[in-house]
Amino acid sequence: GAVSGNNSGAYRDTVLQSYYAETTTSTKSVKITGLSTASSARYNLVFMSGITAYDDRTTVFTVGTNNVSVNAANNTDRTVQINGITPAADGSITFTVAKGSTSLGAYLNALVIQSYTASTSLLAPDNFKASGLAKDSIKLVWNNRVTGGNVNIYRSTSANGVFTPIATVSGNTYTDFGLQSNTEYFYKLKAILAPDESPYSVTISASTFDYSVYINFNRENPAPAPWNNTNGDPAEGTLFQNFYNEQYALTGISMTVGSGFSGINSSGMNTGNNSGIVPDKVMERSWWVDIPQTASIKFSGLSYNSTYSFKFFGSRQPTSSTDSRISVYSINGKTAKLDAAGNISRMISIDNVQPDVNGEVEVVIYGENNYAYLNAMIISGGKIGSDPIEGASGPVFRKSNSSGDATVNPATSEANSNLHSKLNVYPNPFRDDVHIKLNLAKSASKIVIKVTDLSGKVVMLRELTNIPKGVWQQSSGLSSKNLAPGIYIMQVLGLDGEILPPVRILKSR
Numbered sequence: 001g002a003v004s005g006n007n008s009g010a011y012r013d014t015v016l017q018s019y020y021a022e023t024t025t026s027t028k029s030v031k032i033t034g035l036s037t038a039s040s041a042r043y044n045l046v047f048m049s050g051i052t053a054y055d056d057r058t059t060v061f062t063v064g065t066n067n068v069s070v071n072a073a074n075n076t077d078r079t080v081q082i083n084g085i086t087p088a089a090d091g092s093i094t095f096t097v098a099k100g101s102t103s104l105g106a107y108l109n110a111l112v113i114q115s116y117t118a119s120t121s122l123l124a125p126d127n128f129k130a131s132g133l134a135k136d137s138i139k140l141v142w143n144n145r146v147t148g149g150n151v152n153i154y155r156s157t158s159a160n161g162v163f164t165p166i167a168t169v170s171g172n173t174y175t176d177f178g179l180q181s182n183t184e185y186f187y188k189l190k191a192i193l194a195p196d197e198s199p200y201s202v203t204i205s206a207s208t209f210d211y212s213v214y215i216n217f218n219r220e221n222p223a224p225a226p227w228n229n230t231n232g233d234p235a236e237g238t239l240f241q242n243f244y245n246e247q248y249a250l251t252g253i254s255m256t257v258g259s260g261f262s263g264i265n266s267s268g269m270n271t272g273n274n275s276g277i278v279p280d281k282v283m284e285r286s287w288w289v290d291i292p293q294t295a296s297i298k299f300s301g302l303s304y305n306s307t308y309s310f311k312f313f314g315s316r317q318p319t320s321s322t323d324s325r326i327s328v329y330s331i332n333g334k335t336a337k338l339d340a341a342g343n344i345s346r347m348i349s350i351d352n353v354q355p356d357v358n359g360e361v362e363v364v365i366y367g368e369n370n371y372a373y374l375n376a377m378i379i380s381g382g383k384i385g386s387d388p389i390e391g392a393s394g395p396v397f398r399k400s401n402s403s404g405d406a407t408v409n410p411a412t413s414e415a416n417s418n419l420h421s422k423l424n425v426y427p428n429p430f431r432d433d434v435h436i437k438l439n440l441a442k443s444a445s446k447i448v449i450k451v452t453d454l455s456g457k458v459v460m461l462r463e464l465t466n467i468p469k470g471v472w473q474q475s476s477g478l479s480s481k482n483l484a485p486g487i488y489i490m491q492v493l494g495l496d497g498e499i500l501p502p503v504r505i506l507k508s509r
Helices: 410-417
Strands: 020-022 028-032 041-048 058-063 066-071 079-085 093-099 106-108 110-117 126-134 137-143 150-156 164-169 173-176 184-193 204-207 209-216 227-229 254-257 263-265 286-289 294-300 306-313 326-331 334-339 348-353 361-367 372-374 376-383 389-391 394-398 405-407 422-426 435-440 444-453 458-467 470-475 486-493 503-507
Touching (some): 020 093, 058 079, 058 106, 066 079, 126 209, 126 376, 137 184, 150 173, 164 173, 306 326, 306 334, 326 372, 334 348, 361 372, 422 503
Antiparallel strands (some): 020 106, 028 093, 041 079, 041 110, 126 137, 184 204, 209 376, 263 286, 286 372, 294 361, 326 361, 394 405, 422 435, 435 470, 444 486
């Protein structure tokens, strides 16, 4: 089955990874028994279909005269459902599964049975997810549990702020455009079927990107801006320094080639008119990995206080109609898969990546039973999402690996949040000075702010006394140091019983 690699799909990867399949024209049936026979009993059936493929895998589900369909090819986040079903007199519901007229198969990865009574209000949308899409947009996806109704979308800039209606849609996805860059937005939904409306859904958040870095893995024929071109073979130990972002500003992000790459492949696809998802000069060439090699790339100069999305593109001219070149990309155990054979339009991503305390991330690339290809990568950075987020049963905290939520007691969570000090710096990158925002868990008689360059040389040492508990903000004083452009490390020392992680800051030109 198609998996997200990081449990960000409609259901966890352990659910998505397998399926029942039917590849003939036969229609299969499933009978659910033991349901309520009360006159007010109603049920919704939610269907999930997903397979690692890139062609037509349309699957049709039918209950009585109602049917829904979904293309299971590479699907990880879209479900379809039939709502408001009244069981038969024996307390059963039968649904059928069949492939579409041109589909190569029908697939059932998961089934969710939702039970409610007809006298209650409408059910709120569920499986609500949001993710940054660009500097000015966020994508929303959900399940609509009301047939024939619409969904109202509400947005706020804070979890407890005023939510304003921004759109009414009939489907189960929406892209919110025209947003501010590097900004977190909060969303909730309501199902509407006049004259009724549902309660609010859970509240979730996502951030727009601050900037993006475009990397073209080539040897010759470099792509135009904003692409950073490697212009060379993937030799182990090669360092590519200080990439530009899409605004042509230096980011301080560097890339070191690890072991495992086999060389340059020049057999990528070519549209002839740059009509693909990336320019033809990016599509034509790739760094490739032989069977059964595993290659790696390390990125440095990332901000520990930011979260990143890594998008991958691979392309290879197919050698036959059944050729498959599935490339696997992995970061911190999260994986994403892409079939490079004949690819001109698909990219996959690993989202919510947070660098280690050194500001580093390692990407691993290998083939799934074949060769692997890396033509391009887009790294987008943005704000780390805030916690807590209001949930259906109270505040919920997102786990750091995005694998799920854990409900907590609000009073306990507030108390626990005060046990740890936090350091934030802004802006980063900076030109003249950076401002320090320090939230102290308890008062400090003396702290030291230490800034070093990458060689360990101290460029600033500042001592502060009698800092009270709570939020403390002040400029760092780096503007007086006449620092050369580059990467520097800021640390706060002297906190009783606490060691705060160092923060990498970038002095731009």
